Amino acid sequence: MRALLLLLLRSGRGGRAVAPAATFLQRGAGAGAGPRRAMALYRTEERGQPYSQNYRLFFKNVADHYISPFHDIPLKVNSREENAISTKKARNEEYENLFNMIVEVPRWTNAKMEIATEEPLNPIKQYVKDDKLRYVANIFPYKGYIWNYGALPQTWEDPNQKDKSTDCCGDNDPIDVCEIGSKVFSCGEVIRVKILGILALIDEGETDWKLIAINVNDPEASKFHDIDDVKKFKPGYLEATLNWFRLYKVPEGKPENQFAFNGEFKNKAFALEVIKSTHECWKALLMKNCNRGTINCTNVQICGSPFHCTQEEARSLVESVLSSLNKESNEEEQVWHFLGK
Numbered sequence: 001m002r003a004l005l006l007l008l009l010r011s012g013r014g015g016r017a018v019a020p021a022a023t024f025l026q027r028g029a030g031a032g033a034g035p036r037r038a039m040a041l042y043r044t045e046e047r048g049q050p051y052s053q054n055y056r057l058f059f060k061n062v063a064d065h066y067i068s069p070f071h072d073i074p075l076k077v078n079s080r081e082e083n084a085i086s087t088k089k090a091r092n093e094e095y096e097n098l099f100n101m102i103v104e105v106p107r108w109t110n111a112k113m114e115i116a117t118e119e120p121l122n123p124i125k126q127y128v129k130d131d132k133l134r135y136v137a138n139i140f141p142y143k144g145y146i147w148n149y150g151a152l153p154q155t156w157e158d159p160n161q162k163d164k165s166t167d168c169c170g171d172n173d174p175i176d177v178c179e180i181g182s183k184v185f186s187c188g189e190v191i192r193v194k195i196l197g198i199l200a201l202i203d204e205g206e207t208d209w210k211l212i213a214i215n216v217n218d219p220e221a222s223k224f225h226d227i228d229d230v231k232k233f234k235p236g237y238l239e240a241t242l243n244w245f246r247l248y249k250v251p252e253g254k255p256e257n258q259f260a261f262n263g264e265f266k267n268k269a270f271a272l273e274v275i276k277s278t279h280e281c282w283k284a285l286l287m288k289n290c291n292r293g294t295i296n297c298t299n300v301q302i303c304g305s306p307f308h309c310t311q312e313e314a315r316s317l318v319e320s321v322l323s324s325l326n327k328e329s330n331e332e333e334q335v336w337h338f339l340g341k
């Protein structure tokens, strides 16, 4: 029996946590030389009140057209958006390891913001369960999420397919990422990350992979090549990560989470294989080659996908989604849980 102490704090939640998303493409970056010309590739458009059930964060591309962050942002940094579904050979090893990451939850925050996989154009919204907005608990000494947390676009953990290494099916979401760099990003930012390793969380019997990655523009990024560099340069971070995932559902009355491989973090090569297979599952999803369940596949850039829609249709979808939502906002209650060792 573990002792559970609760310390109630007054929540002083003020201000919006959301800033315009900006992904900057440095021309020639990753490939080596070239001028560092920055160009914003994506931006976000906020609708509704943050921390309310009607809040939605929609994504737009550089042409100011609505897109789905789940389906229309390319997985790989160097693939062209227009034909993201066709695989392209990367130019070198470094490029092979560069991925777009959609930041859903900024580090140190608690609101469970996530890509709404079941809604058309998949805006980010706050997770709602039993008609209540969801926040992760503070498990002492952690405050909220301990990394910038998000997902890789164009990936899907298929709930109908058993993973060979974990013997469990997928959790029906894009693959999750923990970004360990020094900067705190905003919800909806699209950043470029280097993959370093992966943890196989088993969450209520489902495989829920957690990638470990670092922002490629982090001042220390050049020191990080694989999972062992995290142990070397950020001692304690992987242990804290394991502990965090083990305990994060305990405050909701759920059991501790389990891990495949005895909680061992797998290396970059292993992680890249997992990404590849979740990308294949996503392709099958978008091309109608599998059971989609409740996932909404509406996209504007995947030519050949039966769920492709025009820009006008996308715009009217955004408008109809918004008019159908109207709920009031909830305040977050700040609680700390002391779960010990």
Ligand SMILES: *[C@@H]1O[C@H](CO)[C@@H](O)[C@H](O)[C@H]1NC(C)=O
Binding pocket: 119, 120, 292, 295, 296, 297, 298, 307, 317
């Ligand atoms: C997604 O949402 C649109 C608009 O509500 C709907 O027409 C479509 O059938 C949904 N399903 C899929 C699989 O895209």
